[in-house]
Amino acid sequence: MDFAFKDEHIAFSDSIRKFLMVEAAPEWLREIWETETGRSRELRGKLAEQGLTALSVPEEFGGIGAGDLEWVLIHQELGYYAIPDSLIDTAYLATYLLNRLPADAALKKTWLPKIADGSARIAVGHPVNPMVADAQNADLILMWHDDEVHALAKDQVKLSFNPSIDMSRRLYKVTWTPSEATRICPARLGKQLWDGVLDRAALAGAAQLVGLTQRMLDLGIDYSATRKQFGKPIGSFQAVKHHLADVAVKAEFAKPVLYRAAYATEREQARRGVYVSHAKLAAGEAAWLGARKSMQVHGAMGYTWETDLQMFMKRAWALDAAWGDRAFHKKRIADFILADGARLGPGETFA
């Protein structure tokens, strides 16, 4: 079995990394945070120009037609740079949902080309999240209701802002009334679609958490190399090195779990949900450890507004609870393991 990513997967993530390294400096992200919308048209335009908004959209609608494996490495990069944008909700989740509507669905033909060219923002509301991210900027909001899919314009909903610990996240409580006119997919098909959305959203969260862990680790390493105590950089002391090494180990061990989940998701494997939950838990633990240890290395000043670390820590804490908190994902795994006749053990690892 070949466990490696394909050259094109690596090429995608390399190109996005190079792009974000220059175009998403922390100083600029702070500026975007402080705008009224919290979003930048300029950044969105550049992300679209790079082809990110078109990644999942099928070629017939002007996209690239890539899958979950292409996305997982890109999610990691988006996490590493803590990109404040509704890109994932629009280009990954909404695209997945719209693309699986019946072939003659008008909504599909209307919105997929707009997603591909970067001119549309779409918010996605699922009951596992009490708030909908980026609803204020959305041109279309896709909402869950009893497993049905409903599509709403901004004038069909009432939005109440809910501040998040992560200032880059703009969360809204959405009040709306389901009707025949808003329903675009019945429950019998919708259930499967929403399960797919949930798994992909949790997978994207897990991948971003792995990226965030690496960023917090890098910030900790950089700081430990410059901050001196007793005439030496603090990074030369074993006690500090061990803290950072622990984070590196957690991050590395989360990666294969994440990649298995991405593989299972792309192939719609039956155990997809369990693998995704495992990935979300592993990535969440790594990110929390990364935040704690890096802050300790920074001497707690990492929490202050002036240091960049706080941006990434807050994003990690928020993402850890989004699209299913730890209790939710642990329960999914427990339900699988404790089920009657559960197929467990080494022989089932790659089943």
Added chain:
Amino acid sequence: MKVLVSVKRVVDYNVRIQVKSDGSGVVTDGVKFSMNPFDEIAMEEAVRLREKGKVTEIVAVTIGGAKNEETLRSALAFGADRAIHIKEEGEVQPLTAAKAFAAVLKKEGAQLFLCGKQAIDDDANQTGQMVASLLDIAQATFASKVEVDGSKAQITREIDAGLETLEVDLPAVVSVDLRLNEPRYLKLPDIMKAKKKPIETIGLGDVGVAVEAGTKTVKVAPPPARAKGVMVKTVDELVSALKAKGLV
């Protein structure tokens, strides 16, 4: 007009280079490779010349092992129309590469050979000049501006005294410097399109070149560790310390 651009696969510039314990070279196992940054600048210039309507076809060429195909795919994603892979798994020294590129340049009938001024792995800064010598054509090195007009090109180059402008007859070899341009980011759709572009694989024998080893690597060693500094309290003390080291 056709342009040939040489691209080399090198250890990525972000990688912290480690020397092998036996001093025979640098560690390359598990290390990320990418296109030589100066060659990226050469690719970008070729694409810009095509966008200005001065160039009709861009051909990327590389020499090396099977993994070099990744570098050619990057060149195709940048905008090369097609690529030529001169496959050679063994060590390739500048003269061998130059002979192979010269043969390809002649065969293709390209009017311009663009390359990075040097590769960041060996910093040899030889291949471009050798190609020009082998074919007895004009060369302009360290270009910071390239303007093509018909059968001539004006090249601005950075020299110690400032900027020097040369006019060369085509065909010519131009090696590019850092400030010529800023290479564009590769876009995802272009990476996908690159998968469908043709790569012709040939051997050194196909271009009538044999592997030559004119130089031998005797030893590779890391730079010496930086010595601890000395704090001085007065200017006189500083001058004395510099004199003691024979620096003033």
